Amino acid sequence: MNYVLNNVPVRTEKPRTAGFTMVMDKGLSIREVEDFVDAHGEYVDIVKFGWATSYLTKNLAQKISIYQDAGIPVYFGGTLFEAFVIRNQFEDYRRVLEKYNLSYAEVSDGSISLAHDKKCEFIETLSKDVTVLSEVGSKDAAKIIPPYKWIDQMEKELQAGSWKVIGEAREGGNVGLFRDSGEVRQGLVEEILTKIPEEKIIWEAPQKEQQVWFVKLLGANVNLGNIAPNELIPLETIRLGLRGDTFDHFLGDIKL
Template sequence: MNYVLNNLPERSAKPRNKGLTMAMDKGMSLREVEDILETSGDYTDIVKLGWATSYVFPQLQEKINLYKEAGINVYLGGTLFEAFVIRNQFEDYLRVLDKFGLEYAEVSDGSMDMAHDVKCEYINRLSKQVTVLSEVGSKDETKIIPPYKWIELMRNELDAGAWKVIGEAREGGNVGLFRSSGEVRSGLVEEILTQIPYENIIWEAPQKAQQVWFIKLIGTNVNLGNIAPREVIPLETIRLGLRGDTFHDFLNEGWK
């Protein structure tokens, strides 16, 4: 840091198991990635190459190398996994992971119907080759999953070998964990946390108000995902209580 400020919350250190920030790369150029790494690399733990952007991006290996050289884990979006599976090309998907030296993968079923035991089989198989993140929740805003079901799905996927489970919100933050307005389904989140340890969940929270809500509820070291690359540093200031939204949350009682 550039100077000393007392009474800041203690942030976990990289490589982190909690307090993760997962950024979403929706097709940035290599130069943009270099710029982001220069400023935000120390605060970024994981990067998701969103959807199937890796299929069309012209310099994919070079981009992956940039992230890995910066000590940042990178993986392909779950929609790409589904695109391979629905075409009966899972073995080809495994070859893609090998070809590009990827050590992380996402398993999701937000865009296609998949029996949960089948999804868990994919998680289990992939976990023997890479670190798996599994996404829970539907991209269909009309599909409401009750809290007990979220808990059951998350627990089963962790048991199947997932390193973390991801709470679905899409890049807009308006499905799954959130209402179409972006408001958090607070009862859902709080009930999930009664059964699933917070450090095992990455909450997709692309909107600032959502990030603030989770930090106030869980603390500075909550895992947050689908963060826009240029919002990583602003998020870090929210985590540290250095922005108006959380300014008083981490001060000693005598300072408030």
């Protein structure tokens, strides 16, 4: 940090499993990636190439290398996994991971209908070779999954080999964990937390108000995902109580 402030929360240090920030790359250029890593690399824990953008990304191997050389793992969005699976190309997907030297993979079923035991089989298979993040929740705003099913699926996916489970929100933050207005389904989140350890969950929270809500609920070191590259530093200020939205949250009994 550039100067000293008292009563600022202590952030975990990389490599970390709590206070984890997943950033979404939706098609940054090579130069943008270089600038992003140079300016903000210490604050990002992993980068997701959103949905199936890696299929179209120019200089994909070079981009991946820039991130990895900076100590930032990369993985392809779960929609790409689903695109391979629905075409009966799971083994081709595994070869793609190997081709690009990826050590992380996401398993999801937000866009396809996949029996949950089959999803867990995919997790178990992939976890033998890579670190698996699995996503729970539907991308269909009309499909409301009750809390007990979220919990059951998260528990089973962790048992199958997932390193962390991701709470679905899409890039817009208007499905899954959230209502179409972006409002948090507070009862859902609180019920999930009665059964699933918070360090095992990454909450997709692309909107500032959502990030603020989770920081106030779980503290500076909550795991958050689907963060836009240009929102990474603003998120850190939210985590540290250095933005108006959380300014008083960490001050304790300090009085003027």
